[in-house]
Amino acid sequence: xxxxxxxxxxxxxxxxxxxxxxxxxxxxxxxxxxxxxxxxxxxxxxxxxxxxxxxxxxxxxxxxxxxxxxxxxxxxxxxxxxxxxxxxxxxxxxxxxxxxxxxxxxxxxxxxxxxxxxxxxxxxxxxxxxxxxxxxxxxxxxxxxxxxxxx
Amino acid sequence: xxxxxxxxxxxxxxxxxxxxxxxxxxxxxxxxxxxxxxxxxxxxxxxxxxxxxxxxxxxxxxxxxxxxxxxxxxxxxxxxxxxxxxxxxxxxxxxxxxxxxxxxxxxxxxxxxxxxxxxxxxxxxxxxx
Numbered sequence: 001x002x003x004x005x006x007x008x009x010x011x012x013x014x015x016x017x018x019x020x021x022x023x024x025x026x027x028x029x030x031x032x033x034x035x036x037x038x039x040x041x042x043x044x045x046x047x048x049x050x051x052x053x054x055x056x057x058x059x060x061x062x063x064x065x066x067x068x069x070x071x072x073x074x075x076x077x078x079x080x081x082x083x084x085x086x087x088x089x090x091x092x093x094x095x096x097x098x099x100x101x102x103x104x105x106x107x108x109x110x111x112x113x114x115x116x117x118x119x120x121x122x123x124x125x126x127x128x129x130x131x132x133x134x135x136x137x138x139x140x141x142x143x144x145x146x147x148x149x150x151x
Numbered sequence: 152x153x154x155x156x157x158x159x160x161x162x163x164x165x166x167x168x169x170x171x172x173x174x175x176x177x178x179x180x181x182x183x184x185x186x187x188x189x190x191x192x193x194x195x196x197x198x199x200x201x202x203x204x205x206x207x208x209x210x211x212x213x214x215x216x217x218x219x220x221x222x223x224x225x226x227x228x229x230x231x232x233x234x235x236x237x238x239x240x241x242x243x244x245x246x247x248x249x250x251x252x253x254x255x256x257x258x259x260x261x262x263x264x265x266x267x268x269x270x271x272x273x274x275x276x277x278x279x280x
Contacts, residue, residue, distance in 0.1 A: 003166040009217065009246050011157040013185055013279060021185045021277055025219060027244040038163055038172040072161050074176045094237040097253050101178045103159055107245035111237060124240070144174040146163055 003036075005029040005070055005146055007107070029070055029107050034149035037065055042142045045082050049133035053143055055126065066126045070146045073104040073130070077139040082132050086111060088125030108148065155182045155279050157215060159248075178250070180214050182279040190274045192226060200228070200276050201266035203252055215279045217248040222272030230263045243272060 012022035043052040055066040075082045075098040086094045110124035156179045163172045220241040229238040241247045252262040
């Protein structure tokens with residue numbers, strides 16, 4: 001298998017008037033053999049909002065390498081919502097609510113509002129932390145994070 | 152009521168160890184209607200690709216949204232809840248999908264009212280309500 005990440009999203013729905021909306025969307029993220037440093041982990045979200053995934057500029061056994069990453073976070077808990085906070089290196093923040101079974105997917109985790117203002121010249125902020133809060137003290141979640149040297 | 156079932160699979164194998172890192176998730180939703188729209192974007196001016204809160208076939212209370220970049224350049228999308236914004240990049244060929252409308256606040260109180268996009272590319276947007 002080539003050193004690449006395959007992403008598949010499939011859904012199908014037929015409306016009451018018979019119109020079908022379906023998709024089997026597969027693509028290879030970063031197909032230029034640059035994906036590496038995969039991390040997959042089950043985590044426990046609590047009311048205190050622990051940092052479940054941290055990033056650093058130097059390789060470490062406790063942190064993911066800071067830079068463009070593919071990220072899939074799933075709420076595996078059937079009881080509880082999860083509240084995700086993604087913090088960028090320069091203060092940008094993106095937050096998301098996940099109900100049971102729902103996921104957050106980002107092909108590339110860089111975030112910065114200036115991307116929209118100046119899409120050609122913006123300076124992407126690398127993700128530095130993912131924190132997850134739950135109203136339960138032991139809500140189960142899972143993530144897969146893969147570093148991409150170029151995106 | 153029609154049912155929407157969504158499957159997400161990310162597959163990767165470490166090139167040194169060949170260890171697989173496949174992760175899957177599945178979600179089923181009861182939905183009533185949907186819409187599919189295609190947009191040609193510009194890098195110089197914004198394009199509103201989603202407007203939340205309007206009854207009828209214009210999106211209101213979306214349960215699942217999939218934004219596919221079907222062009223050759225990156226797209227940059229911006230979520231706006233009226234007071235706060237954030238944006239993400241969708242590389243060419245990639246998909247960005249999300250659930251619900253309370254996408255901004257950790258307390259679940261905020262909802263986005265619009266999504267805008269820029270970039271020299273095309274987007275196809277599926278919204279299920």
